[in-house]
Amino acid sequence: MKGKPMAFSKQALARRLKLQQLAIFEQVLASGSISAASRELHMTQPAISKAIHELEEHFGQALLTRSTRGVQPTAFGSVLRKHCHSLMAGLRLLADDLNAWNEGVSGKVMVGTLLTAAAQVLPHAILRLRDIAPQVVVQVDVGVNEKMFPQLLRGEIDVVVGMIPPSGHLPELVHTPLLEDTLCAVVGRSHPLATLRRIRLEDLRGCDWVLPLSGSQAMRAADIFFQTIGMNRPTRTVESVSILTSLGLLVDSDMIALMSFNVARQFVQLGLISMLPLPQEVPLTQVGYTLVRGRTLSPATQRLLQALEEVALGRIDIHPTHKGIDAR
Known part of the structure; x- marks a missing residue:
């Protein structure tokens, strides 16, 4: 995946990125392997590999390196991982706030x-x-x-x-x-x-x-x-x-x-x-x-x-x- 680096914008990322892809990427790194992530997420390994591949295609960069010890993030993948943590934490807070609102304990x-x-x-x-x-x-x-x-x-x-x-x-x-x-x-x-x-x-x-x-x-x-x-x-x-x-x-x-x-x-x-x-x-x-x-x-x-x-x-x-x- 070589060539001129891609320029990104907030609008382009919001339009093309899927939160599920980012959640899968985060879980793969947290689990250490695609097979372990498939068990945690109750998804097939091909489905997880496809989601990672789609992210790499979108960014034009490799995100993971694979070895006998599992997977590690590339330099670009490490940048994405940092923001995935923030995004997923925000989603968890959003879920908590929405559930609290639905239960009438906030608002x-x-x-x-x-x-x-x-x-x-x-x-x-x-x-x-x-x-x-x-x-x-x-x-x-x-x-x-x-x-x-x-x-x-x-x-x-x-x-x-x-x-x-x-x-x-x-x-x-x-x-x-x-x-x-x-x-x-x-x-x-x-x-x-x-x-x-x-x-x-x-x-x-x-x-x-x-x-x-x-x-x-x-x-x-x-x-x-x-x-x-x-x-x-x-x-x-x-x-x-x-x-x-x-x-x-x-x-x-x-x-x-x-x-x-x-x-x-x-x-x-x-x-x-x-x-x-x-x-x-x-x-x-x-x-x-x-x-x-x-x-x-x-x-x-x-x-x-x-x-x-x-x-x-x-x-x-x-x-x-x-x-x-x-x-x-």
């Missing part, structure tokens, strides 16, 4: 969430997911359904976790309830109402409130809340979807905030806020996850949904009347 899940789920249900599910699939990356974006659902339909996020909308809303979406929640009124620990064991509507009127965003499903739930307790929607308000902003306003002022019971319960137990004992019970809402109907889910997303359902089954502990919560 990335994009989650849109509302405050109703962001403070407790979703974090517990993410922690459970990390126990079984620590390589999965979960990216969380907080907002309202009116923002999240269009992103979900565009494929920018994989699942929305939060308040389930009324039936008939966007037929392209399918909703799975996980648990029931309710809205409650909360204040900072130093608020004048925080120590009262009984709240009258007169105590609530004229106060400044932290409410959900206008036009959002959460605000529609807030309107039902006020109708239920016999109040008009307050006019002196701050609208926020940020739990940190809401907490900051409550701690540093005499504002009242509407908050998911499940969210508020955590901060009451931490001693940051107090829950007001309302004169009437308020309707329950459903919290769950939303997907695009018929869209194939990645294994990692399926794992997260499984974790959400497991967490919900172990955490259905809603008290609409707020009994058992220290409202002082």
Whole structure:
């Protein structure tokens, strides 16, 4: 195989080389002979010899020298062998990554969430997911359904976790309830109402409130809340979807905030806020996850949904009347 050395390019190598040929070449050198490689690869010796010959024809160079002691790489073969090691190692890593992805133990899940789920249900599910699939990356974006659902339909996020909308809303979406929640009124620990064991509507009127965003499903739930307790929607308000902003306003002022019971319960137990004992019970809402109907889910997303359902089954502990919560 003499003549002018052949010039190689990435495109030419990708077009003509076969990974199986390189794997055979590597195994022949690792085994020390064609006969030993045939046993390792469960191939006939002629098939192995043919693969080596095709490589030599492609490169225009001899790759092996044969002797009674077996086969050794030529100088050109040694160069090829070095890169074969890297290629085969890369293939093994690729196989591991693909298998991990198929099993849902790697990959990335994009989650849109509302405050109703962001403070407790979703974090517990993410922690459970990390126990079984620590390589999965979960990216969380907080907002309202009116923002999240269009992103979900565009494929920018994989699942929305939060308040389930009324039936008939966007037929392209399918909703799975996980648990029931309710809205409650909360204040900072130093608020004048925080120590009262009984709240009258007169105590609530004229106060400044932290409410959900206008036009959002959460605000529609807030309107039902006020109708239920016999109040008009307050006019002196701050609208926020940020739990940190809401907490900051409550701690540093005499504002009242509407908050998911499940969210508020955590901060009451931490001693940051107090829950007001309302004169009437308020309707329950459903919290769950939303997907695009018929869209194939990645294994990692399926794992997260499984974790959400497991967490919900172990955490259905809603008290609409707020009994058992220290409202002082």
